[in-house]
Structure formats: C-alpha cells, structure tokens
Amino acid sequence: MSESIIDHPAGSLVIQGLSKTFQQKSGPVTALADIDLTIAPGQFISIVGGSGCGKSTLLRIIAGFETDYAGQVTLGGKPIRKPGLDRGMVFQEHRLLPWLTVEQNIAFGLNGLPADEVRRRVEEHLELVGLESFAKAYPAQLSGGMSQRVAIARALANRPDILLLDEPLGALDALTKIQMQNELLRIWQAEKTTMVLVTHDIDEALFLGDQVVVMSSRPGTIKRIVPVPLCRPRDRSSPDFMELRREIYGEFFSARSPETDFSI
Amino acid sequence: MAIKGNSFLNRTAHLAGYVLIPVLLLAGWQFLSSFGVIRPMILPSPAQVAEVFWQLVESGELAKHVGSSALRVVEGFALAAAGGLALGVGAGIFRGFGRLVELPIQLIKPIPPIAWIPLAILWFGIGEGAKVYIIFIGAFFPILINTIDGIRQTDVRFVELARILEVPRWRFIRQVILPGALPQIMTGLRIGLNIAWMCVVAAELIAASSGIGFLIMDARLLSQTDIVLAGMITMGFLGKVTDDLLQKLETRLVTWRNAFSGH
Numbered sequence: 221m222s223e224s225i226i227d228h229p230a231g232s233l234v235i236q237g238l239s240k241t242f243q244q245k246s247g248p249v250t251a252l253a254d255i256d257l258t259i260a261p262g263q264f265i266s267i268v269g270g271s272g273c274g275k276s277t278l279l280r281i282i283a284g285f286e287t288d289y290a291g292q293v294t295l296g297g298k299p300i301r302k303p304g305l306d307r308g309m310v311f312q313e314h315r316l317l318p319w320l321t322v323e324q325n326i327a328f329g330l331n332g333l334p335a336d337e338v339r340r341r342v343e344e345h346l347e348l349v350g351l352e353s354f355a356k357a358y359p360a361q362l363s364g365g366m367s368q369r370v371a372i373a374r375a376l377a378n379r380p381d382i383l384l385l386d387e388p389l390g391a392l393d394a395l396t397k398i399q400m401q402n403e404l405l406r407i408w409q410a411e412k413t414t415m416v417l418v419t420h421d422i423d424e425a426l427f428l429g430d431q432v433v434v435m436s437s438r439p440g441t442i443k444r445i446v447p448v449p450l451c452r453p454r455d456r457s458s459p460d461f462m463e464l465r466r467e468i469y470g471e472f473f474s475a476r477s478p479e480t481d482f483s484i
Numbered sequence: 485m486a487i488k489g490n491s492f493l494n495r496t497a498h499l500a501g502y503v504l505i506p507v508l509l510l511a512g513w514q515f516l517s518s519f520g521v522i523r524p525m526i527l528p529s530p531a532q533v534a535e536v537f538w539q540l541v542e543s544g545e546l547a548k549h550v551g552s553s554a555l556r557v558v559e560g561f562a563l564a565a566a567g568g569l570a571l572g573v574g575a576g577i578f579r580g581f582g583r584l585v586e587l588p589i590q591l592i593k594p595i596p597p598i599a600w601i602p603l604a605i606l607w608f609g610i611g612e613g614a615k616v617y618i619i620f621i622g623a624f625f626p627i628l629i630n631t632i633d634g635i636r637q638t639d640v641r642f643v644e645l646a647r648i649l650e651v652p653r654w655r656f657i658r659q660v661i662l663p664g665a666l667p668q669i670m671t672g673l674r675i676g677l678n679i680a681w682m683c684v685v686a687a688e689l690i691a692a693s694s695g696i697g698f699l700i701m702d703a704r705l706l707s708q709t710d711i712v713l714a715g716m717i718t719m720g721f722l723g724k725v726t727d728d729l730l731q732k733l734e735t736r737l738v739t740w741r742n743a744f745s746g747h
Contacts, residue, residue, distance in 0.1 A: 283648055303648040315645050319663040319740045329649030358740050
C-alpha cells in the first residue's frame with residue numbers, strides 16, 4: 221500500500237492511516253484506528269457497522285467537521301481541512317429550515333450564482349427528487365421521506381464531487397426506506413456523483429454499494445471490504461444477494477467467544 | 485344548514501368560555517355590593533364604576549387621558565424595541581460584543597424603573613422626556629434579553645449545515661438566526677409592551693397633568709375609588725388590546741410553527 225496520491229484518478233477520496241482519538245474525562249477514547257480507504261470517482265461505497273464503531277466520525281472527518289486527527293484524508297489530492305462545497309452531506313435528520321419553503325431550502329446553499337441559475341438548479345433538483353409540485357410547501361407539510369428527498373436535492377444542488385450520507389434513511393419506516401433506497405439508486409445513476417453511505421442496515425448497504433466496508437467497534441477499524449459484483453437494480457431475494465448478506469452478517473454475529481456462552 | 489349552525493354554536497361556546505370568569509366575578513361583586521357586604525368606600529359596585537366610566541367617556545376626559553398615556557407608551561416602547569432589538573442582535577451574534585455588554589446589562593437590568601425617576605427628572609426635566617425614559621427602561625430589558633436568548637438558541641445542526649454549504653454570514657443571519665429567534669423576540673416584545681403599560685403609571689407620578697396614571701393618582705387623593713377602578717380597568721383593557729395586536733403580528737410572521745396550544 222505504498223502507492224502515492226498521484227496514482228489515484230482525479231477526484232478520488234483517499235484516506236491513509238487515519239486515527240481519531242476523543243479526549244474524554246475518563247481518558248482518551250480511540251474512535252478510529254488505522255483506516256485506509258480509497259474511493260474512486262463515481263463509486264457508491266456503503267459503510268456498515270454497529271453503533272459506536274466510528275462510522276459517523278469517519279464521515280464527519282471527510283465532511284471536514286472534525287479536523288483533529290492523525291493520518292491523511294485527501295479529496296482530489298488536496299487535504300481536507302474544513303467543510304466545503306466539493307462535498308455534500310445528508311444527515312440522519314433532514315435539517316430543513318422550517319421557515320423556508322422547499323424551493324428556498326434547496327436554494328439555501330446556492331450562493332454567488334446569478335438568480336436565473338439558482339432558479340434553474342432548484343427546478344432541476346426538485347425534478348430529480350420528484351417533488352416539483354411541493355416547491356412552495358413548508359417542511360412541516362412533508363412526510364419524513366419527502367423531507368429527506370429535499371435534503372438530498374439541497375445537498376446535490378451545488379454539484380458536489382462527493383455526497384456523504386449519514387444514515388439518511390435510519391429514521392424512516394420500513395416501506396418508505398425501501399422506496400427511498402430505490403430513489404437513491406436512481407439519483408446516483410442519474411447524477412454519477414460519488415456517494416458514501418453510512419448505515420447500520422446490511423440490506424441497504426448491499427442493495428446500494430459497489431463495495432461494503434465492514435467496520436468493527438472500539439476502536440473503529442475496517443474489518444473487511446466486501447465487493448458487491450451484482451448488477452443493479454439488485455434483487456434482494458436472489459441467492460447471490462442472500463449469500464453476501466450472510467457473509468456480512470457473519471462478520472458481526474458469528475465470532476462469539478465461548479466465554480460469553482456461559483452465564484452464571 | 486346543520487354544519488353552519490354547529491360552527492355557530494361552537495363559536496358561541498368558545499366565546500362564552502373566554503368571558504366566563506370575568507362575568508362571574510362581576511356578577512359576584514355586584515351581588516355582594518347590592519347586599520351591602522362590600523362597603524362602597526372600600527370597593528364601589530360595578531354599576532357605580534360603569535356609571536363613572538360612562539361619565540368619563542362622555543365628557544371626553546377618558547379619551548384625553550388614554551391619548552396621552554398611549555402616546556407615552558408608544559414612544560417609550562418604540563425606543564425600547566429599536567434599542568433592544570439592535571443591541572440584542574449585535575450582542576447575540578457577535579460573541580466579543582456580547583461579552584463586552586454582558587456585565588453592564590446584568591447590573592442595570594435588576595434596577596426597577598421607579599428607581600430611575602430621580603435621575604430621569606434630573607436628565608430630562610419634568611416634561612414628557614422623563615416619562616418616556618421610565619417606560620423605555622422598563623420595556624428595554626425584556627426585549628433585549630429575549631432577543632439575545634433567541635439568537636443564542638440557534639440550532640448547532642443548522643450551523644453545521646451552513647458550514648458545509650458555505651452559506652455567507654449575512655444569509656445565515658437572515659435565513660437561519662433571525663427566523664429561528666423570532667418567536668422568542670416576539671415574546672420579548674410582548675413582555676416589554678406589558679411592562680411599558682405598567683411603567684406609564686409610575687411615570688405619570690412625575691408632575692403629570694394627564695394620563696391614566698394621573699387619573700388614578702388624582703382620584704386616589706380625592707378618595708374617588710370609583711374613578712380609580714375605572715382607570716384600572718381601562719389600563720387592563722389597553723394592555724390586552726395592544727398585546728392582541730402583537731400576538732396577531734406574531735402569528736402572521738411565524739406561520740411555519742406547529743406549536744402546542746394546550747390540551
């Protein structure tokens with residue numbers, strides 16, 4: 221793994237030897253240890269792990285919210301030092317401004333552009349997420365799935381190189397979630413933006429990702445990177461899909477140490 | 485039509501609930517007065533107060549007093565709103581400035597408006613200036629404090645969002661901080677207006693020759709309790725009506741909120 225950053229295609233996200241420690245009252249806590257990951261432009265990468273495995277911290281470092289870490293994180297060869305427009309982010313909660321309409325929310329991040337260009341991009345992205353008829357609605361009038369679609373439109377309106385998705389479907393009901401996974405897939409195929417999805421849902425990770433990065437907890441490390449060589453749209457009940465799911469599932473639940481089988 | 489009749493009934497019931505307690509209190513008061521349980525010197529009957537009230541209205545005296553008090557309240561409150569909002573927005577948004585003015589605000593805030601009367605007279609004489617100043621001082625702090633608080637409660641998640649979208653500072657203030665703080669700013673304005681009405685009575689202790697406060701104090705010296713009561717009721721009414729206006733403004737400005745309005 222001695223390849224230099226220059227070897228990667230332009231726009232790659234390269235993470236090398238990344239470690240992150242939080243200082244807490246009880247002492248330092250290692251959230252991430254020795255993370256190496258390269259994401260090529262246009263890829264869809266899913267990161268799965270249990271709660272506390274540092275997957276959200278990893279995403280926040282890529283976003284530029286956390287800057288105090290060891291190792292290297294570069295996007296297109298440039299180190300990430302702060303949040304910026306080359307990265308878009310969708311959070312678990314939609315974070316729409318309740319006092320702005322849907323179109324105003326999408327335009328919120330469009331700054332320094334001429335008015336007609338702003339209008340054009342808002343329309344284009346409303347159409348992308350299929351909410352043209354809700355342009356004038358307020359967030360309180362939208363369902364959870366619709367709100368998250370607006371949040372995706374807002375994040376994409378700036379045409380970022382990479383879209384970071386921090387458990388964006390985690391709060392949705394099971395049916396809306398599946399619908400939104402299809403939606404995400406369609407948007408990714410249409411926009412060809414690099415996407416990094418953090419999730420605790422193995423099915424979701426497999427349905428969407430070119431690769432599934434499996435993380436283990438305390439400290440957060442990459443346990444395995446599972447390529448998903450299935451063509452899209454993927455059939456969740458196909459034998460290949462099930463086999464991959466079983467494999468990833470095993471990474472979390474098979475390695476039970478014998479001691480824990482006994483209780484007093 | 486059944487539906488229309490029903491909604492009319494509903495509205496009537498709603499209104500009845502709204503005025504129930506004041507009407508019961510008035511009836512009880514009148515009852516006790518009529519049977520001589522309450523002596524007129526202590527508390528004149530509602531009928532007597534209504535009669536005096538009507539005389540004050542007819543003679544145009546009440547309108548004159550309401551006019552001068554209202555003008556003072558409007559002037560003092562407008563100054564307090566302008567000053568409180570400007571200073572509050574500045575102190576809320578710019579941390580360094582906020583730190584600078586924090587201690588003086590905390591030291592001056594607890595001083596009751598009445599304690600300012602001697603200084604107000606020295607600074608502004610016994611004319612309108614001193615009265616407006618007392619009202620200003622009373623209304624200023626609730627507006628200021630609520631504005632600062634409202635701004636400081638800006639959700640950090642929106643701050644993160646604005647950072648990744650590289651939203652310029654001015655847009656952030658205009659589209660995130662101010663709308664978010666607006667409900668609390670409106671609360672500050674309503675409390676400020678309420679206090680302004682209270683302060684006008686204190687202010688009219690200073691060599692006033694008109695105003696509801698003057699009317700009350702003047703009647704008190706002559707033991708005209710019925711006029712005192714008529715003045716007090718007018719005060720309460722004016723306070724309620726002006727608060728209603730601000731509440732209307734609030735619902736118009738804060739349309740997006742789905743707030744709890746009671747079980």
